[in-house]
Amino acid sequence: MLATIHSFRSIAPTVKTASMATCVRLLATQTAKSRQSDEDYVAKTRQLFHDNRPALPRFVVQGETVKPILSPSKFYSEMKDHIKKAQKSITLAALYLGHTENDLVEALSEALRSRPGLKVNLLLDSLRGTRDSGKGSSASLLYPLLKAYPSQVRISMYHTPDLSGLLKQVMPPRFNEGIGLMHMKVYAFDDTLIMSGANMSHDYFTNRQDRYVMFKNKDISEYYCDLVKAVSDLSYGLQDKGDTFQLKIGSGVPDPVEQSSAFKKHATKTIRAFMKKWASVQQSPKDASFDTTLYPLIQMGPLGIRQDERVTLSVLDHVLHDQELEGAAKVFITSGYFNFEKRYSQSIIHTKAANVGLIAASPEANGFFNSAGISKYIPPAYTLIEQRFFNDAKKAGNADRIKIEEYARKGWTYHAKGMWVYPPHSDLPVMTTIGSPNFGYRSIVRDLEAQLFLVTSNLGLRKSLHEELSSLRKYAYPVTEETFKAPDRQVPVWVGGASRAIRTML
Template structure:
């Protein structure tokens, strides 16, 4: 008994200290234009509509209750919801469409142009295929680009494409510009790469960065043969590193990957030629190319989706440090980006990012150092993200309805992108997820997957206080990507197991285990990194109207799902930079593809019984591991 009391006091003290030092206020008020109204700012929507979308606890249809009105009288003529209602879509789904239309950009899609990929090797092949086919631009946004054999082959693919486009440029210059594709487009072929500053500090990863940038040097050297050709017309390589604003960045700098816990650039966006887009949660490394399963959706021949996400990456690049290669800082006209610790001037400069790699990191476009001036940088970043949202909100307004109602367009699917940057005060994605959970009807069943089960408290509250039927898929200890790592990192899967245990017993305490089920992905040879949410409409089954555990029955086709980078945890909401897209389709074939993806994950998962958390089971209560997990939940 005394031991338990001591443990309790230690836990409380550690939690308080960790919260004060590193935590965020999860109940703080979201500033105007930064939550559900992010894409409404400056829009021409009427005041009643804006007020409706920002409701939360007050109730109303957008807070989770479908009003007792006929669909014909409920939805404004000319809206996506009215179109869906005319097609026989159930009222609850129409209300979700109304909410998404009023809080996100609605991008039209043809289901025939959507492909759901199912395996890491398919993702790898798709990326290489798109790179080889690109003729105008390649945009890559990921947490990091690694250095293994497959990653090096991936970089070689980029190098081959760059050489091909450079040779094309040389031929057009030699022929006097006849048939010059660059002249016709008005812009050069460009490879743009955005990654995270903290994650890319490994010496071997930096060597990969240097290799990428060496392509630009080759282009500059060969361009000297054409002195009259404008430099702006030749193929270019641009590389940017985003650093999350935090006063602890420099304190954590010597601790390797531990500094990722302070926040990272976590978006996974890949666009090609301004018309092909791939959204996923996967990074660019060997395990994600071969053995670490995620979710992937490819959009072919869709300029609207490619433009939206390319514009987002362009804004994020402006908030990031440009990286140059292999020149002496003095010869480069200055030196790298970081202000000296002894000065507060944002333009003061110091030494290269990594001496042996010879990389020069320059100031971001805001003029503020995210480490020395996190508050000023966060304000500048928030302003730029809001300006981006106003721009795309204005430019894409009404586009989806026009495409859906035009027989020539052939559109039957919609994508609603979301954005999250808690460090900059932007909480759009988390507000959308919370609202959608609150809008579920008694016939809805939610499936949620996250490799790291440390769900944001507001999402958990929706599960506790609403009759949401939920099946949650997460990684087992063996399929957790941290399993087998050296040092304390090797214990991270056990930290998540303790958090999973806490989640289970929280559901049990609130009498939710009859409608909330846990599953662990357990496929041999693969690790688990899939994240997303599915909304399925189905009648209640089983005793007392509760469904049997998923995987023991045939799942109806989902009508709404999300693809992107967020893990739905504390870090995703408050620390990381995230983007995802909610996909709604009227097309039954595409719904079947999405269902097949969900069914595959469930088929290779094992239901988690209470027996896993008691006795001598691996998930039993372990005081030290549990203490560390509770202390670290703000970083996981």
Template sequence: MHRARLCALRPRAVLRSTRWYSAAAAHPPPAACAGRPGHSTQAARQAFESLMVERPVFPIRQPICVLREPQEFYRELLRGIAQAQRRVCLSSLYLGSQETELVAALDQALARNPALEVHVLLDCLRGTRLDSAGASSATLLAPLVAAHGRDRVRVSLYHTPALSGVSKRAWPQRFNEAFGLQHIKAYVFDDSVIISGANLSRDYFTNRQDRYMRVSDRPFADYFAGLVDAVGRVSFGVAADGRGHRLAMARDVPDPSREPREFVREANAVLTQFLRRMEAMHPAGSVDALGEQVTVAIPTVQMRQLAITQDEHHMSEFFAAADRWAQRRPCRSVMASAYFNFSDHYKRAVLEGHGRWDLLVASPQANGFYAARGISQFIPDMYSIIERDFVREAGRRRSHAQGADVTVEEYARDGWTFHGKGIWCYLDQELPQLTMIGSPNYGYRSIYRDLEAQVTLIPGSDALRAAIHREAQDLRAYARPVDIAELRKRTRAAPLWLHGLRPLIQNKM
């Protein structure tokens, strides 16, 4: 088991190398990097200057803690709840219906501190899905509202406007989630926030590997609390009643399941106003006055169903900036996703670029749908089909000396599933000069259907760069490259109808 947490306080030895990371990296950074503490910071800020335009930019001066294991993530959640004095804001896809300990921690914190306020934002479709015992996220949280009042406990359930009218009545639970979800993962405790891709359920606390970083900075925490508040304003609220609970929209907000067009207009206005206010309050111009040891954090959101495409443009600018660098100097990037279903634009950016790309995804056995029942059991096969076609195209380009050097690696750890996502970018250095962390999987769903949020970090110290590098190495320690021969063999075993349904299914995954 790897060390659970690494706070970026000082450099430590780097873990064992992978294929392209030199053996010398098993020791502190070489003199070319360590002897010039501001070199990597200056180079990265210049290379990625375009990412700071028309986006809020936060200078982070406190150490950022890189968490390693699900158990540590859970302990940090409980610690944050216990120590919070003013606010707890939890944004997730859902809260597992068995997470009574987490709810009890919230209840105890509220009872202990009359000044504490709690806001939980979940997806409405997933948050009201009943398990075999008739429980759901909503039934678990409703007693908190009843015990402490809606002025102190706010439970918001966002409902996609893409599922309305006849479609909402026709599609059963589980399958209706294909239309769109609230997928933002951010956990705020007073002036700290944990950015992650993990949900609030037992497997994410035990054996489902994700990424997690704790950032302590009040303006940055205010941003995510404000984002949760803005989405919550256009979501159903959970109110307790004698029968358990009921859902109700605010009086001035249209019901997305009945008036989707009117809802989109209202939701767009609320979220756009919030984002513009954040840009005005935290302009990129302030970066020029920062010291070399300050980390730059750039949060972005993607809500295409609400006509908000900030992160989509941000990613395009990142690919362009990394490619500009790669045309002149070495550039290596690792891109991770729980599911191999990158959008066509992202695929082209990787395949046609000039740098080196290592793509890290879940193996079929590490996919959350592996061994599922019903039609869901074929989802890992569909991802393998998509992966096969990508690897085949990468091989064709390589044989013609076209485009980037691309390798696909699959995470496989006995008894574990993989849910990590993000990017690590190395600009001809031993340590990464940029990382992205958050909820997007960089697939069709992330761009076109779900509400997403991620953070781009440009580290200001070798200590943080080393911690972020070790995080990537920890994940890749359980991965191995996969080639076209293996993927062809694997996909031949998939049913023929699955190949035929790919055009219909791919943009919903």
């Protein structure tokens, strides 16, 4: 409807003197031109990925097999439903499993009990997954599952090689997680994949807004299961030690703590072999119904693998600075943490060919709001980074092109991340990203990340992606100069220096 409204406005002067039949023909012609313009933009965007060297894996699917999930509760119900239905395999990768998620563990247990041929592979971060809150940890919650079904269950805990030696000894729990984490979010059930930025805990299933997109496709599910397996092979394995558990590195894999340099060399070789294997997958449309192309990317800074960063910069350059287009594209980017890496930030601030909308968590919607200890100053640090960006955009003369919004919903926190791209004169997106990166420093240099770029001409899917963005913006409010003058947004002076010092950890 919105596209039609725009088209109607553009021909309004003609309508005054034209017959109704002429109006209809003009409107149809304008709409057809708009559709063709969108198709041309899609083709140009796809070519950007196809020209990439080294080659990226490419999967082509039908748009009807892709479905955004709009709420945390629906995400949780879909997960539990697919656990019940899975016949062959379940692969779950996240930063951690909440220590109270007994229902989810019981659902896995029931699935394993009723289907002896079912295999379950869980990958978590070692630091976060073994952190004991006083009520247990991810590892202690999952241990009974491993003990009951040792031949069906594999539980792996990835440990960053950047936390080793003296640093490992002196950094206390929780703070040591700033050095680097396994941050990928992958949920696969046989031939169904849910890509997300959400972890597996109560808040992510109830009142912590994230993003979740479901794909019903064997090939893309297999890719991500293989990625999780590759990282699992580099991780500590949770093992039964009689009345408790232990973490043990796999045979032939250097210990990431004791042999950091050797581990990095081995892990880099392993992941590059994975990338080379899947780069050969270059699917083409089987027919016109295969209208959606998927490009999975990974980013593993500690291993020198920066695929997602390279491609994201290329896409931003294409979308934000292509002045050959007739009209301005629209780009929306969201992150739970407003802390763009410098090159991302500069590309956005100096946009010449697109209007940009940025969505971030308000201080109250930040997961660290009113937390204990020094971490309560993390939301003010993000406020300061956001204010600097706001002022830089104004200095660049792009205050009208770039708009910031903050998500604020009573009782909710915000963790969504991703990008939507709308062609010029269009009210529906043709591209989005979905995955774990926050477009920030630590996503690039410290953590293991997985992200998927989706390009589509499918009208139904484009409408669904637009609805997904609209559902996020429903609770987002404009940021203005007055925002930063509010008493509750005043930031202690020392936070400014500290935020610069630890920016790569935020």
